[in-house]
Amino acid sequence: MLIATWNVNSIRTRLSQIIEWINNVNPDILCLQETKVTDDCFPFESFEKLGFSVEVYGQKSYNGVAIISKIKAENVKKGFYGCKDYGQNIEIFQDQKRLISADINGIKIINVYVPNGSSIESDKFEYKINWLNCLASFVEEQEKKGEIICLMGDFNVAPSNLDIHDPKKYEGGIMASELERNALNNVLKERLIDSFRIFEKNYGHWSWWDYRNNAYELNKGWRIDHIYISRGLSSKLKSSVIDSSPRANLRPSDHAPVMINLNLDDTNLDFFDDEDNFLEI
């Protein structure tokens, strides 16, 4: 089963590119961020005529998330709920449509568009940290219920300096600060694994390139789009890749899709064989 995430930076502007990508890659689940449309304007038919079901949680101009899936999503929930450890009222997050979750194939799919935060000094930065803390509580509750989780999306955080083309230049700044990394690690704890880092340990793999300064042509990128999976799913994980090819399109999104392949059929796939040390991360 192929599961993908892609910040498309406007579903309407990117629609033909997304359809082309689906036809090439044939994902089973595609989580989108920054759709930038109200739900009544979402182009449902373009996906439904390809046999996908569509769940959306959008707003005008900003944010917006969607789950496109071959198997119909069950128990679809829009926004945070049940964040018991989070002290503040979750109502403050409801006006920004940044999270949608659903059950597909026995997996709790959680699709997030984490706030950017603007700059460390900004009020938006505080909002970002609070949002991540609320997400930590949300994931905690899901885990307590015994859910097997696949948490993916645009996190707007580079987990380590290996995930930034010039870590010295951006050290301590937005998407690279210790506060953000700690907040992200508090979401993951020991329960969720960065699927990409199971296979690739080295510097030099990006999911986002700034539109400015020829960043894509110069390959000056960041890895800020992630797919995190429950440890219990790790034995099913066959691959995790960033498909940078759509970033070379005319009028591209500034983000590339990221995807994993899960082998849900073969329950005997041994993840800890003699050659591999995948979980030593």
Added chain:
DNA sequence: ATGGCAGAAGCATTCTGA
């Protein structure tokens, strides 16, 4: 160091993104 680019709203220019 600064501004560079892109999208939406809406029709000039501002806001936001990362």
